[in-house]
Amino acid sequence: MIHSRPARAALGAAVTAALMTALAGCGDSGDLRGADTTPTAVGPAKLWPQVPPASTPALDYGEADTETVKGVTAPGDDIHRVDPLAVVRAEVAAHPAEYSGPHAMYAQTVDHLADCGKKGTLGEKCPILQAYYRDLTGDGKDDMVLGIRFPKHQLAVRVYTFTQHRLVQVMGTSDSVVSVELAGRQVIIRSPSTLPGYEFRTVWSWDPHQQAMLATRDEILRVRPPTPRPTASPTLSPSASAS
Incomplete structure (x- = not known):
């Protein structure tokens, strides 16, 4: 049932009256009460201050690398009209x-690119997965997320956008992948770990400063309890079986 505005006001007053009655029956005066003691906040303690800070990165993730896709355009910079096969062929040529x-x-x-575009079993080896579209850069226009199957169960994930009438790859990574998700303006990639569970x-x-997609969060999460190790079934001793 849809309540009108006066009915909603009456219902709210009735609920408030019932709540006050219940509180009075419980002997609660309604006064503010302090919570338990809050632990004192402790700031971070810097370890080994004598060690000089590093001047070069330990690893190159390549997360800020961008690349213009040569020879691929679309009318009105409409990324929905970009052919994913042409994009991958341009990457191969580059x-x-x-x-x-x-x-x-x-x-x-x-x-396996020769199988792309073919129907039935002839096209099953095509490594290009379905393209997805979402505004990831915040410019009000859709961008394209593309998946490419690589050997040894690797999946490459690419993101493309139009910048000044040029198609630009603003994200490129490949890994063994459990799943790829879009959440808001983020791409979330889950990958297996050597740790069980x-x-x-x-x-x-x-x-916006790098004009690229960056790996802003990288973490390891527990997703399920570890599988317990099998235990041997107890065996009866000869004397116990005889009894």
Whole structure:
């Protein structure tokens, strides 16, 4: 039933009166009461202050790398009209060491591009997954999220946007993946961990200063209790079985 405004006011007054009656019956005076003692806040303690700060990064995640996709455009910069296959072919052409040659890591992926666009079992080997669209950069226009299957169960995740009439890749990463999610303007990638019952969770967010998607949060989370080790069933001794 939909209450009108006067009925809602009457209902609220009735609930308030009932609540006050219940509190009076419980002997509660309604006065403010202090909570338990709050622990004193303790600031961070800096360890080993004599060690000089590092001047170079320990690892290069490549999270701020961007790349213009050459030769791929769309009328009105409408990313929905961009052909994902053309985007991947442009990436292959721009990185021949990775996609072609006897020692290329992703040569198998290039071979399977021939299956893209074919229906039925002929197209099952196509490594390009369905494209998803969402405004991740906050400019009011959709961006494209693309997945590419790589050998050894690796999945590459790419994000593309139009910048000054150029198609630009603003995120590129590849890993063994449990799932990929879109939450608001973030891309969340969950990956398996070597610790039983745990997963890695990386959150990628748009950074307007770098004009790229950055890994703004990288954490390891417990997702399920660890599987207990099997225990041997107890066996009866000869004397116990005889009795």
